[in-house]
Amino acid sequence: MQRRQRGINVGLLLLLSQIFQAGVSNIPPVTLATLAVNIFLFVNPLKSVWDVCISVQEGYQRSDWQRLLLSPFHHADDWHLYFNMISMLWKGTRLEKRLGSVLFGCIIAVFSQLIGVMYMALEMSLAEILNDPIYLKQCAVGFSGVLFALKVLINHYYPGGSSNVMGFHVPNKYACWVELIAIHVLSPGTSFVGHLAGILVGLMYTLGPLKIILNTFAGSLSFEGYSPRQTFFNNSGYARHSGDQNQPYNMPQENYYTRYTGGLNEEEQYERAVRNSLNDRVSGAPRNERRPYGFWIPPEQLSEQDDIRIRRINRFDRQ
Secondary structure, three states: OOOOOOOOOHHHHHHHHHHHHHOHHHOOHHHHHHHHHHHHHHHOOOOOHHHHOEOHHHHHHOOOOHHHHHHHHOOOOHHHHHHHHHHHHHHHHHHHHHHOHHHHHHHHHHHHHHHHHHHHHHHHHHHHHHOOHHHHOOOEOOOHHHHHHHHHHHHHHOOOOEEEEOOEEEEHHHHHHHHHHHHHHHOOOOOHHHHHHHHHHHHHHHOOOHHHHHHHHHHHHHHOOOOOOOEEEOOOOEEEEOOOOOOOOOEEHHHHHHHHHOOOOHHHHHHHHHHHHHHHHHHOOOOOOOOOOOOOOOHHHOOHHHHHHHHHHHHHHHO
8 A cells, every 4th residue: 555645735634624624423424434435545545546547448458447446436636535525525415314324325336336337338439439549548537427426316306406507507407417518628637438427327326227226225235224314304494314203403404515615615615726726836836737637727727707716715714
């Protein structure tokens, strides 16, 4: 096992502060375990990123199936980890309280592997259709594919409403598709195919047979004494769990996100990370260095609007 080189990982520190702000005891067990595994493997990676990323060439052609297991739980750097895990904290908590820990654990385990298979299938199809072998070599790493699948489930179990995607209000049922395009345009280094694979796996659950299979399997585990906790909401939006009939509805659903992100929505977290990343560059790293994934925009490419937005979020540092 390798230890990551020493240095100030601002994204990791910010993630840990948000987890402790939320309260470890308030995070459901599967979500907490998923966070812990990703953080542990970031601090103590089993292999380098290039030795765990999944591709058709490395995973399928060379039969290195270990990559299928490891690639979702390794990240390129601290901001890659931060964005994925803060999203997991929000989505995982909401879904686990709705579905129960047993079923949600099955979903995380199956999705993390099935998305890698879907990713390789899509890359093989692109290589065949476009007659370009480069798609066989494209390597992906990180948990974002699973997060796109979980977003599909969020929109399925909590229909209606809209999401703020880069300043535009988009109906939730289309949000994952708009985010798929927006993230790829803003951060070309991200894996478009990996995110698409996540959406397709999520649809396999909401529209296909995967939901029946996982519910049946999770139900068999529940009969053996591992009963999932279900979450119910009254008309005021307050939640309680099955088995808690004597406890009041004391947790407003709309307060979950605020507690876990310090009041920042996803767009504001993105803006803060961009500014912090730029500050890191100015203080030490080369200006034109590219990260192996997105969420970093070279300073010379920032528009006047971007600059205004970055200055606007400075107020959060004083709160």
